[in-house]
Amino acid sequence: MESQSPQPADHCRSLRTRDLLDAVVHATMLLMSTASTLPIENLSVADKLLLMERLWYDLSRRPADIPSPDWHGEILAEREAAVRDGRTAFVDWDDAKERLRERFK
Numbered sequence: 593m594e595s596q597s598p599q600p601a602d603h604c605r606s607l608r609t610r611d612l613l614d615a616v617v618h619a620t621m622l623l624m625s626t627a628s629t630l631p632i633e634n635l636s637v638a639d640k641l642l643l644m645e646r647l648w649y650d651l652s653r654r655p656a657d658i659p660s661p662d663w664h665g666e667i668l669a670e671r672e673a674a675v676r677d678g679r680t681a682f683v684d685w686d687d688a689k690e691r692l693r694e695r696f697k
Contacts, residue, residue: 613642 616639632640651658674680683691 609642613646616643617646 616635620643632643635643671680675682
């Protein structure tokens with residue numbers, strides 16, 4: 593099955609979403625510069641989700657700026673040791689998704 597190109601309406605919807613998101617972020621930045629706390633209780637759920645997406649996007653552009661806590665390294669070392677010692681094994685992603693689907697039917 594061939595994938596379809598986005599339709600003009602989809603493109604416009606995407607632009608409107610980005611414009612709205614930019615407006616929310618701009619408004620939020622203005623609020624943050626004039627208040628010690630952001631009154632997020634006044635935002636709609638949709639605006640809160642858009643704001644979270646925008647913040648996540650901005651943070652993910654510079655992952656080196658986000659320090660990883662020490663416990664992350666400890667957990668990774670434990671998991672690597674478990675694989676190395678044969679106590680666990682990697683699972684193919686498609687198999688893992690199928691097992692999860694079966695578990696949560």
